Amino acid sequence: MAFGVSWGSEVLDKQIKVLTDAIMLAGKIMIENGADMTRVDDTLYRIARNGGIKNPKIFETTTGLMISVVDNNIAQVEPIQNHGIDLEKVARVNDVSREFQNKKLTVEQMYSKLKEIDQKVPVFAWHWQLLAAFIISSPLLMIYGGKWQDFLPAGIISVIGYSVYYIIKMNFKIRFVNEFLSSFTIGMLAVLAVKYHLGTQVDMLIIAAVMPLVPGVAIMNSVRDILAGHLLSGVARGVEALLTACAIGFGIALVLKFM
Incomplete structure (x- = not known):
């Protein structure tokens, strides 16, 4: 029984880790591409709460992004070095967050889609x-x-x-x-x-x-x-x-x- 509880805890911690990675990537994409902080704040908190983080601590600036999950002893910091305007990427991140909210995506699928948005969404020629x-x-x-x-x-x-x-x-x-x-x-x-x-x-x-x-x-x-x-x-x-x-x-x- 103890082994089962430990295994379940490890799986949960892994899920939370993937979720925090997804939150950081979503925030990075939005800030780098010209989203206002109110939109960024709303999107990141929505992802966190829909993913099961009851009391997320998220702080965003134009040069950095920080998140802390106290219950799981997880903290991350992400520097923001590039700035531009690409509202298509911002809109796509919002779409992904709403699909996750509506249970259409798992945490892993959401993270995969965010990486695709970050790397593969082309700019206009x-x-x-x-x-x-x-x-x-x-x-x-x-x-x-x-x-x-x-x-x-x-x-x-x-x-x-x-x-x-x-x-x-x-x-x-x-x-x-x-x-x-x-x-x-x-x-x-x-x-x-x-x-x-x-x-x-x-x-x-x-x-x-x-x-x-x-x-x-x-x-x-x-x-x-x-x-x-x-x-x-x-x-x-x-x-x-x-x-x-x-x-x-x-x-x-x-x-x-x-x-």
């Missing part, structure tokens, strides 16, 4: 991202009161600027340099376009072309985190968004100062 940059910038030019003559130049400048941003981001891991150099490129191209009569309004070309670089999601998440009481994450994201905006502004200002 480069040419689709460039098309998106064009679609964002050119219509916004008209909304902001620009002229039809600048519609095509704004889109082309935005595509070139976003290409610079993408290439630097993929090859160099220095924060904010990609925003600075891409905005510098956009400003320079806008000035040259007007100078050589390919465009008519420098300011409108610049404003429209930098829109794909603006950290709108980061700003929104910062406000939501602060209002929800996640002050540490909210302030961190706010500072990150501010530094990104400053990098974009400095790149444009440098061009307008010397050209």
Whole structure:
């Protein structure tokens, strides 16, 4: 009988270990891909309680994730080093957590699906991202009161600027340099376009072309985190968004100062 109880306890501890691994992976995916902390907090606690952890202790920030299961003497810490925006991954993690809540997945199946989301969910191809940059910038030019003559130049400048941003981001891991150099490129191209009569309004070309670089999601998440009481994450994201905006502004200002 004692042997049976011990074996059952070991199985339970293994299940809890897999469950905590799944919780940490879910949180890592969501934070790295732009989820606000309220959503992360809700998802991780839902997974923990549906998995049988009665009193989970979970703490999330933009740079780290911690969990403690007191009853099973389990504690884990996961650093968060990468940051980006991929709301498809966030949505898929939410879907997996709800399937687990509805008893459609076991702990092991949930963990396997989360690893698949982390490793195999593809990002949009480069040419689709460039098309998106064009679609964002050119219509916004008209909304902001620009002229039809600048519609095509704004889109082309935005595509070139976003290409610079993408290439630097993929090859160099220095924060904010990609925003600075891409905005510098956009400003320079806008000035040259007007100078050589390919465009008519420098300011409108610049404003429209930098829109794909603006950290709108980061700003929104910062406000939501602060209002929800996640002050540490909210302030961190706010500072990150501010530094990104400053990098974009400095790149444009440098061009307008010397050209």
